[in-house]
Amino acid sequence: LPSGSIVEAARQMLRADEWYAPLTDEERRLLGVLGLEDIIHYILEKHMDKLQRPVSDVMETKIVYVEPDTPIYKVWQMMLSRRLAALPVIKNGKIIGVIAEHDLITHGFTRPDFESSSGHRRGPTVGEVMSTPAVTIEPDTPLSEAARLIVERDIGRIYVADSSGMLQGVVDRSDVVASWLKAMGIRPL
Template sequence: MHGSPHTVGDVMTRNPVAVGRDAPFRDVVTLMDRWKVSALPVLEGGGRVIGVVSEADLLSREGFRDRDPDRFAARELPAGLARAGGATAGELMNAPAVTVHADATVAEAARAMARRGVKRLPVVDGAGVLRGIVSRADLLKVFLRADEELTEEVRREVVDRLFPLSADHIRVEVTEGVVTLTGWIDSPEPAPVAERLARAVEGVVDVRCRLCPVAVHDDPH
């Protein structure tokens, strides 16, 4: 992976498993079991994503095995339960699908998941055609970046930019994703900025800022 910000395209799963609108209930279950996934994009017309069917949707269907709601009763049910009588992916899916583009940042995808309460997002192109899928686990991959890679990026993007004249006097150490900045700086003002910028580097778990201003004494002469 390259420097920040990382994009969905860096971490997504390409060529994901998907189903068509008319895929029967049992086929959906079989695919989920075979590929060990908990949700599948639903496609139509050249691979366009029109929805997502999840394990929760399938379990809702099973909950009505002995009492399938008729059309009138379904109107009185919450949106999720109203689909419970469905027998195909198109009837069971959540639609429209919450999607993301490959060039969206990891942070943008994480916010979309949190805001919409979903665990994965189909990745689509400008025409809405499926190009991949990104999960919560994929977004956490940025925290697997090597300490050496993080050290290099913090030095380049934070230390060298904020302290071009005194960068050689500042030490950057990263252990298990935790950044420690140590050294002397001309004034205390940039220290909080350095801490904030280091914390914004993707993959950084925490920052310990130990930058101290050089004591300035009046010239006795």
């Protein structure tokens, strides 16, 4: 894609609140799928200087989280109702892991409606399924480092924690791309 097309694709994806978009030719034939991670990869190659601000400047601080003893059915409810693909797992204020849709599906919890609270048994909990340790960065980390980790680890978001592990915020792919557009003098939405 030409760089102008990348900027426009990024704006449209952010406007639609989507991480993926189809790429088509003039006849609207599907050529492939563009992901925000592809745009971030482009940014890291061509515009890394635009991502030097600390993650604390762009991170979301209102974070939905779960604890290790949270039942899986509640995780699905939270993810679906809030359109979240992952949640941090917190114990005593510290991030100890992440539970993502991928973790749930990998462990066979593929039907959220059936992972319910009905019956006498409580069912599996987050602590049995979560990924550990969580990939975290500190608040003063440059956004370019967060972007690099998101691309290298193929993760949708990276959590921000202080040096003692206390959760401070989260930066996702959309935050990285929106920050880049703003640094380029372009309104993201």
